[in-house]
Amino acid sequence: YPPRRHYAQSIPDLKVLVQFESKISQDLTEKYLADDSPLSTGSEIRRQVKLYLLDFYEECGFKKIEDTKNQTCLPAVRNSICVYRLFKRVKYLLSDLILRRSFRLQLGGLWRQIIFFFWKNNWPLFRDLEFVAEGILRLHLIHDYDLKQFANGKISRKFTTNCTLSSAHCYEISQIALSLRDFSSAIEWLELAKEKVLVDHQASSSFIQFLLWNAIEKHNGYFDEDLFLDLEPTFFNREISHVPQDSRNATKIRNIQLETFKGNNERYYKDLNFLRLCSGQTQPVNNESELFCWYELKTHLSLTIGPMKMEFLSRDPDVVQIYEVLHDKEMQPILDDTSSRLQPSMVGGKPSFKGNKLRDSAPVSVDKKTRTALVSWYFGEVDMTVSQNIERITGLHVLERTAAEDLQIAAYPLAGHYGSHLDAFSPALGNSENMQRIATFMFYLSDVDEGGSTVFTSQGVAATPVKGSALFWYDVYTDGSSDWSTTHGACPVVVGEKWAANKWIHYHDQFLKRKCGLKRIERFRIRVNDKLV
Template sequence: MTKNIGMQYFLSLIALLLKLVMVMSLESSVMQLDTLSESVKGMQDEGFSNSEIINTIKLELSISRTKSLIGKLYNDEELTEQEIAKLKSGDVDDNDEELENLLRQFSIYTMEAYNNASASSLLIENVKDEIIENEIENDEYEQDIASIAARFMGNDEEATKKLPKPDYAYSPYDLFKLVRLEETIYKPLKKYVKKVEMKLKVLKSYLQDYEGSSELVASALGSKAALEQRAQAIVSNPLTSYRLIRRFAIKLPDVWAMLAEDLEEELWGKLSTIPTQHQPPNEKDWKESIEALFRIQYYNGYNAKEFANGNLGELESNVKLTAAQCMEVGLRAVALKQHGHALEWLYLAQNKHLNGEDDSEIDAKFLQQSLDYAMKEHNRAWDDNFKSRSLAHTYLYSHKINNPEEVEVMKTNSDLFKELSKQLRKQEQYGYHHQYNFMSLCAGESLQTEKERSRLYCWQEKTKHPYFYINPLNVELLNDDPYLIQVYNVIGNNLVEEVRNVTIRNLARSQVINYDDPDVNDVSKTRTSSQTWLDAYSLRNPEKLRSVMQLIEKITGLYTIKPGSSEELQVACYGTSHHYDEHLDAIQDPRRTITTGERIATFMVYLSTVEQGGKTAFPVLGTAADPIQGSGVFWYNMRKNGEPDKRTWHGGCPVAHGIKWVMNSWILEHENFLKYPCGLHAGE
């Protein structure tokens, strides 16, 4: 409230001083108005506060009556060093009584000033604008301003009746006033142009971001590419996905607010309905899109520099992140206490900025402070970990960081854990080594020994069923014990496309089993895909799907079509960064399996090929299946002794580039007890 009163007082004082200038000389009023305005603006540009500017005026009044502020400004004189020193030290001779008397005189001049003085109309409008811009809520004051403005602008009906119609064609005097009037128009127009330029800057920033990401990716498909293909290409890239969400959460709100101001009514009319028709991404979505980048980086082993420059493993993307965007990612890592990521991304942002990247969104000083803070927090967390003898914090480097350059060569705890975990791979009891072996597999490593790999091979299956004599299958053995195979060309491209088109509108966030309540499933960060259930009769030709299920029966030797022999087909979709942590498909909950029995086996069909990432990794077996459209992966979840086979821990690696679609058929125990009989030995 005090600030508002001070601002109001300041604006009133400036307005009254300017009106005094106009009373002193009509011919020089515009010149003096410009001079005083520029002087005040100069003080504002130099960083003087409103109170300091008011004190300057009071200082001038107290220094000398004959050498007043008005006189100095009119003569284009500057404040002396002594006066400025006095001002900055606060040594101002306040003569409030004298100032009050002067203001009282100004108030008399206000209403008696020339009614047709155009400069005063600009003054009042500018003062009113400043009051509104600074959110000064004073109805009485605004009413006074409005009444004065109306009178000066000729909108006061009583006053307007008394004004003669100017004859501009024949009156140089009226033309002279017209010149002065144009002077008053020029300033607000110039002010508006500055606003437009600022708006253009905001709009260009949005357009450049779009053209440098989504349009860049989509244009590579050619001008004849369908919208669905363009969207697929954009959503498949984690960097374009992040920038898409960022534009809606960060940039477009500024665009909408800006277009609502003035003069863009038609464009605003078109865009203003967007938030009412759709729920655009917000800040929460933007933060989650950054966390998605961390997930891809963490599991796939990417370094920030290569990742931000569009290099996703073996795939090179032409979309990059700017210095400012790298800084945003680093600051999010700071908030999440992912200290290694924070240092890596902030150091990258600084390097990009120092190397001359044109990025007006970045504040170099703030970036340096953020990097220093991230380094301090990393070292503090490292000390805490060392004191507790804990290796649990995987987002730390192996040693303290004394110079940000060290992040380019130093290993993280996560790197060290991966090496350690390889030695513990065959331990079936779940532990941290499962997670790190899973990560190694996601990054493209094979953890199988030479001896294990020597037993693997590919073949054409012709003997398992008479059907295969005519249509042999291409099969790859991924592991011999337990049995794990990948079969190719299980489902045709046309049916794949139809299944995706039928299910895409029904997808919902995937859930995991709640072991406390058999009737409840939970949304969890361990599984970030979307899913639905496929009804064969939703397809144009349900028999096509039935033929696929018959083929799965021939491959597995198990029932899948017979009622109760398998669960309803689940279709799941994994966008960029989406994953499923290591898990067993066996339910291990008698409350859920009492009717149908356990999931003895899984046949998972890939409905898309993923360009990068998205493998199905088996950390105990040390191998992973690549998602190739039309192929299927088969394994047994249960041992023949009825126990879950804990060697089949598996998970879906985060998709780095592309969209992963899968169709799961979980084959059930009771209807297949003759097809998969119990073993004769305890270890089977």
Template sequence: MGVWSVCCILLISCQLKFSCAHNDFFTSIGHMTDLLFTEKDLVTSLKDYIRAEERKLEQVKQWAEKLDAITTTATQDPEGFLGHPVNAFKLMKRLNTEWGEVEDLVLKDMSDGFISNLTIQRQYFPNDEDQTGAAKALLRLQDTYKLDTQTISSGDLPGLTTGLPFKSTLTVGDCFELGKIAYSEADYYHTELWMEQALKQLNEEEESSIDIVTVLDYLSYSVYQQGELERALDYTMRLLTVDPEHQRALGNLKYFDYQLAKQKKAEKEQSTKEESNKKQQEESERKEYLPEKRKYEQLCRGEGLRMLRRATVHDPQTGKLTTAQYRVSKSAWLAAYEHPVVDRINQRIEDITGLDVKTAEELQVANYGVGGQYEPHFDFGRKDEPDAFKELGTGNRIATWLFYMSDVPAGGATVFPEVGAAVKPIKGTAVFWYNLFPSGEGDYSTRHAACPVLVGNKWVSNKWIHERGQEFRRPCGLKETD
């Protein structure tokens, strides 16, 4: 089938489509690979600069050693030394001429080539959005796969082969940065987790630019925001043992004390039974609010299975394609005329399914980014989306064909929460399903999702087949309920 050829076509397409863009790097592993080569080029340039600086310093060192020997001897008997006219002349010459040459050498900028290269490349660097997106991807993986902060920080992720050279660990600064990004999103739960990890590693790392006072400050506030006043008070008191004059902590100490006393008084006035009922009600409401999300994440973890440019999604409000936070990937569309491999793939899909692909959408090839995912969704247009695919003029999406073009060591499964099924990505395999019943009604059990990629690089291609052209290939039943 030539899936590697399709990847090559996609890479060329991506270069054409994304060469002018420098954001959303985190949404595609394929797009991020360019950054590695950019960084390698910069390292080479930096090493050239270092070698030039070392040559300069060697010259300065030789000059210093020569002058050190002269001045050590001369200062033992200054008058006797200068009594020799040659020494007197050379002193005048050194101070008038040679020290100026040394000054020029010391001030000489050896970084011109490196700075020029860095300036050129900087315009293609990731921006704040990319850094935040990558951080949020780590938090998403943490939740979906129930990973603790120590597992992520140590780099020992499920699916990694032991001894791999690219295993990375997080420093105190990295953990602190994750906590700060969560804090900026008012995500105090993850702020607490990562600030605690930073605090833990502060005791293990000898040097760090992060100080314990700052970490404790974030911790006390994040746990307070989650309603844990006693722990907020504990962290505040711990902060004050390190910095007794910390003004915000002194103010918080009084406030938390007051709020805690108020809370305890309220708890005494409320019966245990009422509190228990309240908690049960809250838990029940929470479960009702996120039933699908729980099923989706369970399937992504392999629990409860019954085994069997930035990418866009359809906006039901506008009828147009747009980007969405619940889809983290990049994709390209390949037409049959662009390459014989694409044409052969289309023909193979038609031969296997028996459906006409002439009215199908172009082959979409997608590469998922850091924690790449696509949350639960339908491929077909629902009744409340009358303009879905109207511009195509080929009716609704009757079926979906999905190719897996790479193996994924961990995560990245395609899951169907309604039926409790999951399909693990295995290179060279595919999955096919009908989105519509023969009557044309949507099959709501086909709601599916792409789980976050935990480890690896996920490439897929899919073909959305439409109703038009299938009238005699998949005819309607005799009854409307068929």
């Protein structure tokens, strides 16, 4: 069997679940509100159905089930907090309902539909909750929002949702933070749980107090040991005392680090730079005056009738964003073909080869910290069109069998990201010599409501996903060695979904098109209408 796809990882699967839940919730609402409702007044089962439905309607802001009459509520579940609530609701409230004899007796038809769906599609697992919680922690880590506002639905500066997190949810998330040894987050979430429990009574406040002591002890214990752990971004700058809210007055190490290394482009700090760029703080680009847009007419004859809109995002290394490269008629077949074949991505493995093409990294690890996207390869008809387009724009060989890899499709779920990395292979990976990547041509196959930028961490550049546009840059110096200044990554998706496609172009097939350099630090340049500008 292929590894199971979790709902939390896979947008297509999540959509199926959301659609099904909306349908049965509407049916359940009708039954609940009907004059001759099978759910008799005052019964335990009616009370439970109400609990479930109110949870379901939260995203639409309905406070009473009666309010839903003649209104439509189709929860879109486009942010992590609502998805967390969805999994909890289905995993616990819905499964509780169908386990009841009275539910089966009174609502047999619905009961059978639910059983059949989950027999075919699996129940959400605890791992799903964990995935989403990890995403919530990642979003919070990057954006450093006010935690209370965040848990009350203020997902970002721009976006607010009706879904909120209760004291119980906050302590659950804190425990997942603790299991990731993210002490500063764990303590913050517990402090919030402690505050919330006084109002919502969703958990035991003495239990939360106990967990808080435990987390504080752990944090302080590591801090005390002086193992340099206190330099990790998941700590506070001092021991936390047991005084309520003490963590609010402490500074998080990562904030200190960010402050200290502001504007510092050293490789070691690229991960910090990733945080900063993803949170929307772009650095002033040194060579801003060299950035411009233009219409490209010259790389191919066909462009004289339909020039390409190009924009420099960075110079030396050159990174361009090219707009309206693909249209729905090319993108839709790619999405249709690949959605059912998406698999968790493997990174950090040795590349393996089948025939002449790189298939995938060897499945040594599914590193949830580095890349949380599902991927698949596309072999369908429009690949030719896509490659032709790339040839016209870049002037590189792409169509020949060995000249480029197949199109790799990546689907990012909520909070899905890709930590900073190089696309080029390091020589230490051996084997890859003939397969070195000269350049990346990466398409955005969707817009993203918020987040999901591609950031070049040593350049301080962030590219915004625009459906149909593409990024293009050279990954290596002219001698084929990795250009570290092309280090890049994908920021977590805050709201919505993100689809991208990579075409990696090989170094060796370009010797007629791109002369290799003799000087080591020489870069390929992107020409502007055939001129070096």
